[in-house]
């Protein structure tokens with residue numbers, strides 16, 4: 001039976017770059033909300049020798065994700081899910097960010113789990129901002145509500161984000177908390193799904209030069225500072241992350257599960273060396 005790889009947010013950025021690194025004998029299913037974007041990505045990937053199917057799906061809508069699973073399962077054995085769909089702080093209000101980034105991840109993992117078996121892998125794209133979440137706002141008892149009390153989860157997460165003082169900061173906090181949730185949830189799922197032989201890994205990119213990343217740098221001094229903290233004083237390239245994500249998903253990486261892979265060009269460690277002689 002043919003192997004299938006589903007990529008949410010596959011029409012652009014890191015999702016699309018990951019697709020370019022998937023073996024050509026694997027059927028790709030790309031999804032996002034904008035069909036025109038997906039068709040353009042399909043044409044590029046087909047010109048590079050991939051078999052590609054595209055379908056619109058809003059990951060924050062459980063029914064959409066269920067239909068995506070049915071489509072993918074009808075094409076072969078779902079081996080790989082790369083969940084790259086997401087919204088950044090400049091793109092939406094706190095509630096929408098939490099719906100897409102956090103509830104969307106819960107929808108993707110829970111639905112695909114039902115259709116995957118031994119040797120399968122889910123890679124959830126989080127963010128290095130997950131590590132910036134204030135400890136006082138990281139409440140695992142709220143995270144635990146995501147699967148069975150979605151409304152309460154959304155209300156509590158949005159309430160936490162809205163404690164920030166201005167609109168951009170509220171959305172920024174929603175982003176940080178939603179990605180902190182993604183890291184936590186991927187680890188929870190890894191321990192649960194591992195019994196069925198399915199790996200779950202999260203990836204936390206630093207600032208990456210996609211449309212989303214560039215937009216954030218323009219708006220935020222914190223983002224500019226993050227670039228200064230990297231080893232090479234630069235943003236990551238989408239193709240670097242695409243390669244890393246595809247390698248993490250590769251079946252030869254069978255022992256990689258239940259952890260977050262932080263790929264931030266050294267930004268998180270760079271802070272420690274400020275003012276150290278030689279800097």
Ligand SMILES: NC(=O)c1ccc[n+]([C@@H]2O[C@H](COP(=O)([O-])OP(=O)(O)OC[C@H]3O[C@@H](n4cnc5c(N)ncnc54)[C@H](OP(=O)(O)O)[C@@H]3O)[C@@H](O)[C@H]2O)c1
Pocket residue numbers: 008009010011012013014015031032033034035037057058059060084085086087088100104125126127128204205206207208209210211212213214
């Ligand atoms: N770029 C960075 O600096 C950076 C850093 C850390 C983490 N990340 C994360 O990396 C992931 C990929 O981002 P990117 O930088 O590659 O940006 P991107 O090109 O904007 O990719 C995000 C994709 O998600 C899709 N999407 C958004 N909302 C969706 C929804 N509700 N349902 C389904 N698809 C949806 C978008 O397509 P449609 O709009 O057509 O739906 C888009 O193709 C995101 O999760 C992002 O949070 C990015």
